[in-house]
Amino acid sequence: MLDIRFVRENADAVKAAMINRNAEVDVDALLALDSRRRAIVAEAEVLKAERNKISKSIGLMIKEGKDPESIKAEVREMGDKISAFDEDLRKIDAQLREGLLYIPNMPSATTPVGKDENDNPVIRFWGEKKTFDFEPAMHWDLGASLKLFDLERGAKIAGSGFPLFTGRGAKLERGLIQFMLDLHTEENGYTEIAPPFMCNDVAMTGTGQLPKFAEDMYAVPLDGLYPIPTAEVPVTNMYGNEILDQELPICLTAYTPCFRREAGSAGKDTRGLLRVHQFDKVEMVKFTTPETSAEEHEKLTLDAEKVLQKLGLHYRVIELCTGDLGFSAAKCYDIELWAPAQDKWLEVSSCSNFHDYQARRANIRYRNEDKKTTFVHTINGSGVALPRLVIAIMENNQNADGSIDLPEALWPYMGGLQKLA
RNA sequence: GGAGAGGUGUCUGAGUGGUUUAAAGAGCACGCUUGGAAAGCGUGUGUGCGCGAGAGUGUACCGGGGGUUCGAAUCCCCCCCUCUCCGCCA
The missing domain is CATH 3.30.930.10 (Bira Bifunctional Protein; Domain 2)
Known part of the structure; x- marks a missing residue:
C-alpha cells in the first residue's frame, strides 16, 4: 500500500497516477479521514499524558497514607473520554487502512503511460x-x-x-x-x-x-x-x-x-x-x-x-x-x-x-x-x-x-x- | 482431538497491580586506555504513530485481540504459536 504521508504530500501526483491506471480512487476522502485521525490522536494523547501523571501521583498518595478517592473520580471521567477517543480512532484507522488497501501502486516513473x-x-x-x-x-x-x-x-x-x-x-x-x-x-x-x-x-x-x-x-x-x-x-x-x-x-x-x-x-x-x-x-x-x-x-x-x-x-x-x-x-x-x-x-x-x-x-x-x-x-x-x-x-x-x-x-x-x- | 508447560527487547533471562521510564548479563556501536590487541572502564543501544525545521517531546507496544482498574508485562476472557505426553494418521 501507499504511505499515507506520501499521499498527503503528493496528492496531485497520486490522483494523476490513478487516472493513468484507469483506477477510481477517492483520494480526497482518504485525506479527510487522515486529517481527522491526526486531530483525534493529538487530543487523546494530551489526555493520556495527564492521566498517566495523575495515576502515578495516586500511587504516591497511597504510599503516604493519603486518601485518593476524590481524584479517582476525576480520572475516571478522563478515562471515559479517552475510551471514546480510542473507539473513534479504532474506526478511523480501520477505514483508513481499508481505503489504502484498495489503492493500487504508483507506476514507476519509467513505466510508459498508456490506455490498455x-x-x-x-x-x-x-x-x-x-x-x-x-x-x-x-x-x-x-x-x-x-x-x-x-x-x-x-x-x-x-x-x-x-x-x-x-x-x-x-x-x-x-x-x-x-x-x-x-x-x-x-x-x-x-x-x-x-x-x-x-x-x-x-x-x-x-x-x-x-x-x-x-x-x-x-x-x-x-x-x-x-x-x-x-x-x-x-x-x-x-x-x-x-x-x-x-x-x-x-x-x-x-x-x-x-x-x-x-x-x-x-x-x-x-x-x-x-x-x-x-x-x-x-x-x-x-x-x-x-x-x-x-x-x-x-x-x-x-x-x-x-x-x-x-x-x-x-x-x-x-x-x-x-x-x-x-x-x-x-x-x-x-x-x-x-x-x-x-x-x-x-x-x-x-x-x-x-x-x-x-x-x-x-x-x-x-x-x-x-x-x-x-x-x-x-x-x-x-x-x-x-x-x-x-x-x-x-x-x-x-x-x-x-x-x-x-x-x-x-x-x-x-x-x-x-x-x- | 485430549492433558500439561511455555511465548518478555538482538540473545539469555528477572519481573504476579504503583518511580518499571522493563532489572541483570551477553552481544553490538562509540569513546577512554594500549606500540597493537585482549581485558578493564565509560557512554549509548527497539518499533510504530502524533507534534516539531531540528534538538527533542508525547503516546502506544512484554505472542494477538478484548475486559477489570485511577493505574496492567503482572488479574480475567477469547484466539494464535512452540514444546512434552496421549490419541488418530501419510
Missing part, C-alpha cells in the same frame, strides 16, 4: 518464427493423440480447467519443473524454497490479492485458508513483520501449483491448456534495497528469458503500460512465447517490480546504511509458468507425422527420451 494492452511497447525479440511445410496441429490434438494429457478425465474429477497429465506428459511436467529449478539454483543464484500451498488472509493481503481480488481465488473458509494463486504469496510473506538482518538482495525460487478461479474470463481461451484453474509454475522472488531494485528487476527478467533460450523457443518481451499494469506492480515486463498453431503470443511470465508497495503491506523491512529501518523492495517473476510453455514446446517442435521433438536441454530430465511419438 494495445499501448504496451515491445522491448525485444529472441529467436524467430518457425516455418512449417505442413499445417501445424493444435496442442490439444497432439496431446490427445500422444496421450500426454486427458482433459476429459480431469474435468470428470474436478471440473474443466483442471488438467490431468498422463505418462510422458506427466513426466514432462516434472522434468520441466526440475529443469527450471536446477537452472535458477545452479546458474542464476537463487535459493530453492518449498512453501505451503495454502495461505491465510494476512499473507494474501500482504502481496495484494486481498481484499480486492477475493473472487479470483479459491477459498477454504472452514480453515480461513486460500490455495495459492502464485508462489509469490508464500515466498514473499515468509518475511512478513520482520526486519531482515541478512544481506540483500535475497533471491529465492520455488515450484508450486497455482490455483485460480479465472472469474471474469469465462468462455475465453477455454480449449486445451491455454487457461486453466490449476497449473504448475516455478517462481522467482527477490528482496532488494530501493537502490538496486531496478537493476535486479532487469536481471530477474533475463533469468526468466534464459529458460526459454535454453529450450530454443521464440519469444518477445513487452512492457506493460500504466493502463495494463497489475494492481501491486510499479513496473512490469511480460514474456510471451510464440505458438504457431494458435498463431498467437502466449504470456508465460510476468516480471514485476513492486517497489515498497508489498513490503509496506506485509511489513518487511531492513536496516539501511544509516541503520534506519526501511521497507525493502520486492520483485518477482514467473520462471516460468508451465501450461503455455508446454503448448509452445508441442506446437513449435511438432513434426508432420504428429511426433514432437524434445529440446535437447530436457533430454536429461526425460530419462534420455528425445522425441514424443
